[in-house]
Amino acid sequence: METASGDTDVYYKEELHSIREEVTSLRNEFSRFLQRANQQHIEGMLGEMRKNFMKPMVDYLCEDANERMHSQMTRNCKTRELCETAFKDLLQETAGLVGRGRVEAGTVRMYRDKLEELKKEAKTPQCSRCFSEASNLFDKQVKLMRSLQIYEDREEKDEKGDISAIEPERIVSEVCEPVANKQRLLMLKALSGESKTFSELSKLTGLRGGNLLFHLQKLLDTGMVLQRSERGDYIITRKGYSTLQGLSRIYSEIGLIE
Structure with a gap:
């Protein structure tokens, strides 16, 4: 009888352990479900924000690019008008990328290459000022894309993960x-x-x-x-x-x- 009772105790202990494992598994799964649900809520808010503010944002970027290039480019340059048009056309195209649901890394690299190609055509030392302004405006647009989470470059992300880039105070x-x-x-x-x-x-x-x-x-x-x-x-x-x-x-x- 004592042996039977001992076997019964072992059986119930094993059953109890099994039930506990099952409850733990269900709890963990439920927690993951809640996390996903909450993350979906966050994604929904971001999506609504993009939908409501995207067109005004793109319009602002285009206007900002036009005004900045017009006011900051080198004066008294023979090719100013030609370069200003080229820069404005490129920056309006890149501003339009912000209106997309997703921007691929290859697309951003393509426009960076276009800027570099234009830079190769520079004729005078003063050209550096104009290219610097165009590059800064483009980087500003890319930063906005990241903030809106429509663009992410894995290579850049890995570089930014470098320990040397850590700002302790921040x-x-x-x-x-x-x-x-x-x-x-x-x-x-x-x-x-x-x-x-x-x-x-x-x-x-x-x-x-x-x-x-x-x-x-x-x-x-x-x-x-x-x-x-x-x-x-x-x-x-x-x-x-x-x-x-x-x-x-x-x-x-x-x-x-x-």
């Missing part, structure tokens, strides 16, 4: 400090799954009133969290979500995750 203030607190990190993690109200975050962290607002403000000021309206709930931003993903990779790579 990294500490905009990334490290906001997450260097257990309560703020807890809030950020919770928001990665779904939006939360002030009272829900208060219950989650155990913080009240001004104490909770202080930590929330840190996340708001650094752009990791947004509030839908003055009294609305809070949602994680792409920056906040990317920061969490980066922390997860670091956490794994240094052996803290088994």
Whole structure:
């Protein structure tokens, strides 16, 4: 009888262990689902922003390029009119790229090559000023494409990942400090799954009133969290979500995750 009882205990322990593993698996899957859902919400907001502001943005870029080239190009140059037209035509084309849903790296490189080809035709030392202005305007447009997340160059991304490019003061203030607190990190993690109200975050962290607002403000000021309206709930931003993903990779790579 004792043997039968022992076998039964082992059986139930194995069953309990199996159930726990299944519950853990379901919980993890549900968490990933919430993360994807929240990320889709962020993508939706970005898409709506692109849709509403794209045409005025493209118009502004074209107008800005025309005005800057006209005012900044070298005066008293025999080829000024010809060069100004060439630069304006190219920059209007590249401004139009911003209106696309996605810009390929090859397309951006093609226009960089076109600028280089024009540069080879430079006749005088004064030409460098005009090419510098055109290049700066083009880089400004490319930077906007990155901000809108319609363009990403893997090669440039790898180069920017060089440790020598790290700006300590900015990294500490905009990334490290906001997450260097257990309560703020807890809030950020919770928001990665779904939006939360002030009272829900208060219950989650155990913080009240001004104490909770202080930590929330840190996340708001650094752009990791947004509030839908003055009294609305809070949602994680792409920056906040990317920061969490980066922390997860670091956490794994240094052996803290088994």
